[in-house]
Amino acid sequence: MLLLPKFDYYEPREMSEALKLMSKMKTSAKIIAGGTDVLVNMKKGLISPKSLVNVARISELSDVEPSNGTISIGSGLIVEKLTEFDIIKKKLPILFKAARVLGSPLVRNRATIGGNIVTARPAADLPPALLAVDAKLKLVGAKSSREVSLDKFFIGPGQTVIKPTEILSRIIIKELPPFTGGDYIKLGHRNALEIAIVAVASRITLDSPDGVIKEARIILSAVAPKAIHAVSAEKALKGEKPTAKLFEKVAKLAAGDCAPITDIRGGAEYRRAMVAALTKKTLMNALNEAKGK
Amino acid sequence: MKQIITLTVNKEIYEIAVAPNRTLTQALREDLNLLGTKEGCGIGDCGACTVILDGRPVNSCLILAVQANGSEITTIEGVANGRDLHPLQEAFVEHGAIQCGFCTPGMVLSAKSLIEKNQNPTELEIREALSGNLCRCTGYQKIVEAVKIASENMKK
Ligand SMILES: Cc1cc2nc3c(=O)[nH]c(=O)nc-3n(C[C@H](O)[C@H](O)[C@H](O)COP(=O)(O)OP(=O)(O)OC[C@H]3O[C@@H](n4cnc5c(N)ncnc54)[C@H](O)[C@@H]3O)c2cc1C
Ligand code: FES
Numbered sequence: 001m002l003l004l005p006k007f008d009y010y011e012p013r014e015m016s017e018a019l020k021l022m023s024k025m026k027t028s029a030k031i032i033a034g035g036t037d038v039l040v041n042m043k044k045g046l047i048s049p050k051s052l053v054n055v056a057r058i059s060e061l062s063d064v065e066p067s068n069g070t071i072s073i074g075s076g077l078i079v080e081k082l083t084e085f086d087i088i089k090k091k092l093p094i095l096f097k098a099a100r101v102l103g104s105p106l107v108r109n110r111a112t113i114g115g116n117i118v119t120a121r122p123a124a125d126l127p128p129a130l131l132a133v134d135a136k137l138k139l140v141g142a143k144s145s146r147e148v149s150l151d152k153f154f155i156g157p158g159q160t161v162i163k164p165t166e167i168l169s170r171i172i173i174k175e176l177p178p179f180t181g182g183d184y185i186k187l188g189h190r191n192a193l194e195i196a197i198v199a200v201a202s203r204i205t206l207d208s209p210d211g212v213i214k215e216a217r218i219i220l221s222a223v224a225p226k227a228i229h230a231v232s233a234e235k236a237l238k239g240e241k242p243t244a245k246l247f248e249k250v251a252k253l254a255a256g257d258c259a260p261i262t263d264i265r266g267g268a269e270y271r272r273a274m275v276a277a278l279t280k281k282t283l284m285n286a287l288n289e290a291k292g293k
Numbered sequence: 294m295k296q297i298i299t300l301t302v303n304k305e306i307y308e309i310a311v312a313p314n315r316t317l318t319q320a321l322r323e324d325l326n327l328l329g330t331k332e333g334c335g336i337g338d339c340g341a342c343t344v345i346l347d348g349r350p351v352n353s354c355l356i357l358a359v360q361a362n363g364s365e366i367t368t369i370e371g372v373a374n375g376r377d378l379h380p381l382q383e384a385f386v387e388h389g390a391i392q393c394g395f396c397t398p399g400m401v402l403s404a405k406s407l408i409e410k411n412q413n414p415t416e417l418e419i420r421e422a423l424s425g426n427l428c429r430c431t432g433y434q435k436i437v438e439a440v441k442i443a444s445e446n447m448k449k
């Protein structure tokens with residue numbers, strides 16, 4: 001049986017109390033939300049915080065709030081709820097799709113959206129979908145708070161710009177314009193409980209149902225230390241009429257936009273080929289969604 | 294330092310003192326002597342430790358007992374009605390869905406959560422609902438069939 005080392009445990013009910021604890025204990029303490037990463041890492045002996053601060057009882061962290069043109073998601077919302085809320089299904093279907101393939105139902109019932117972001121695993125499922133919709137994060141400290149775009153949040157595996165004294169409170173997404181569609185596809189060895197070998201999130205916005213591409217995002221995951229934009233592929237889509245031929249060309253560009261590695265889960269060449277295949281497929285699905293099909 | 298927590302397990306209220314580093318699996322097995330909940334991997338991969346926590350199936354090996362304070366929990370011991378097996382348990386026994394039995398408590402609890410939400414689950418929905426529960430013996434087919442049969446029997 002894998003045992004947990006000893007630690008002190010705090011359970012603030014208010015954000016202010018949690019912030020006070022974190023600014024006092026700093027790096028000796030770790031925040032725990034769902035615990036599906038923290039407790040695994042502690043059991044494996046990878047981390048041994050002196051204290052855990054459970055933020056799951058701070059009620060303001062686990063709601064979804066639509067307000068004048070934005071959707072604001074509390075960091076403590078469990079992943080399963082992302083698949084249950086109508087507003088997510090309707091307004092952010094790409095996030096709904098990513099949430100549905102994270103872990104198993106058992107994991108989804110504990111794992112939080114905030115934990116999935118701050119843990120900064122290179123193959124985490126929600127960040128690619130959130131990057132594709134230009135999500136912003138609200139980071140709250142004891143004295144001040146700031147908003148950081150998700151694009152500027154990740155540094156590398158397990159590393160982000162959040163300070164040990166800060167708490168991620170909300171994930172904020174501007175409502176997407178009409179004629180927008182997106183898709184997230186993750187490739188694993190089996191269907192459940194699988195860390196992605198390669199995953200791609202694509203989002204396009206058309207200027208009219210039969211018009212040209214106004215905005216495009218293609219996010220590649222598990223092929224770099226953090227999820228990345230397929231920069232030249234995104235550029236090649238802008239202002240163009242969406243066709244299968246264009247997507248074919250763009251898929252090849254996307255494969256060139258990343259530098260995957262070979263490891264036990266897959267070879268670099270295989271990964272590159274899969275980036276191209278998934279880019280094309282997610283773009284086709286995004287297009288159909290954008291056209292309301 | 295130990296903390297006093299309250300857990301409602303299978304409709305009975307328990308007050309226990311636990312150290313923060315004890316998991317819900319440990320509290321159930323060692324403090325409450327409910328040995329139906331198993332621990333396999335301890336890290337969320339196998340589902341042997343599945344319990345239903347406030348209406349949702351979860352891995353109890355990845356939950357601190359103190360995190361579960363105030364919650365309502367169903368373990369495999371709370372599934373039968375006295376000496377009458379739950380239709381799922383009956384179907385598992387009847388249709389060869391149990392071999393060594395180590396995965397069975399978790400399988401039954403995941404399946405129970407599914408059937409309570411969805412009275413007509415398809416094979417795909419059953420496989421998806423059980424995807425966090427590993428079985429090293431049966432090859433899953435008989436388990437999926439047993440859940441399907443139980444869901445039909447429960448409508449009668
Ligand atoms: C069996 C298993 C399968 C998994 N499969 C997948 C998968 O398929 N895809 C995937 O993406 N992930 C997977 N995971 C990883 C994990 O479940 C997710 O990353 C999950 O979303 C983490 O959320 P949590 O609430 O459990 O985080 P925790 O473990 O509670 O926290 C994770 C990290 O985030 C920090 N943190 C949490 N909340 C905040 C906050 N509000 N402010 C500041 N810091 C915070 C913590 O200090 C910690 O460093 C899996 C895990 C397990 C055990
Ligand atoms: S023991 Fe909990 S998932 Fe394996």
Ligand code: FES
Pocket residue numbers: 390391392393394395396397427428429430431
């Ligand atoms: S019956 Fe042995 S593990 Fe499932």
